[in-house]
């Protein structure tokens with residue numbers, strides 16, 4: 001037994017195998033039973049499963065064919081890193097452009113397949129320097145691609161420091177894979193063999209075991225963070241139109257009303273689609289839903305990034321315009337009215353005119369709460385309805 005590292009290679013191998021097997025089962029349960037981020041969880045179950053299988057092949061050396069114990073172990077280990085590379089784009093929630101899933105497959109397969117073919121072609125004999133270079137070279141490339149992908153995605157949402165800390169285990173794994181590669185270039189006659197009882201080999205094995213744990217824990221943390229963010233986002237959005245729902249918009253208006261006391265004005269535009277019942281009755285409820293989506297498509301480009309568009313319910317919308325007075329809000333409302341009238345809505349070959357009535361109100365210092373402003377904007381909207389619809393009325 002090697003002094004100082006407290007175990008023999010086979011025990012270390014068995015412990016590592018057990019760890020990855022447990023991680024594989026845990027990710028599978030998350031994907032199947034709990035349905036938590038299923039694509040990422042399944043990918044990680046696959047990566048942990050492949051590594052367990054690679055280590056199992058390795059541990060059978062001498063008791064099974066050279067193909068399985070050497071080629072099988074090498075290719076399965078590389079497939080582990082390829083699947084890790086493929087998992088990274090799935091970590092994104094699809095809203096950021098930090099990761100391009102279309103590039104993941106060609107790069108993963110482009111490294112894995114040639115390596116597997118080259119390893120099949122080389123005889124597993126002698127110092128095996130070329131096998132070492134192929135396995136650790138392509139493993140290093142796959143890990144670096146996964147690490148850079150993870151870092152870019154994290155960076156799109158987190159601070160530089162946090163993104164670097166979370167992606168660090170993958171970069172350390174890349175560094176660990178670099179060591180045997182460099183070793184085989186400097187000392188080509190000394191083969192890298194995890195089953196050899198040397199200080200370097202054991203230290204490398206321990207480091208991989210620790211990093212495996214760290215990567216699984218980091219990925220669990222990232223999946224959890226994504227689930228929490230998804231839930232937060234879903235509870236704030238209207239499920240049909242994906243604009244803010246009533247509660248989220250009310251919160252935004254209340255926050256803006258607090259700023260009013262610090263001299264920051266704001267205005268509200270209340271919007272109610274005209275004759276929506278007729279549209280539903282003539283074209284059906286599905287057409288009504290599509291018309292609401294069309295309305296959001298028309299209204300959204302009329303507002304700035306700082307403005308907030310929300311659906312209060314039914315065919316009623318409201319826009320919060322920070323740092324805007326009555327005249328400014330009336331201009332925005334008029335633009336919305338005009339664009340709505342000019343827009344076309346088609347449903348199964350039939351064209352239906354879309355118009356809406358608008359009420360505009362500016363928050364005044366004497367308004368004790370945001371409700372008073374909302375009530376005034378509502379009053380303006382009802383006046384627009386009473387005066388024939390498709391109008392903007394200030395209140």
Ligand SMILES: Nc1nc2c(ncn2[C@@H]2O[C@H](COP(=O)(O)OP(=O)(O)OP(=O)(O)O)[C@@H](O)[C@H]2O)c(=O)[nH]1
Pocket residue numbers: 240272273274275276277278280284285286287288289292313314315385389
């Ligand atoms: N398709 C669809 N219809 C909805 C939704 N929410 C509310 N509605 C319908 O919107 C219609 C609103 O009708 P009313 O309140 O009478 O208003 P209106 O027909 O637009 O008439 P005015 O407001 O006076 O111009 C009702 O028929 C509701 O069923 C929705 O999410 N989808």
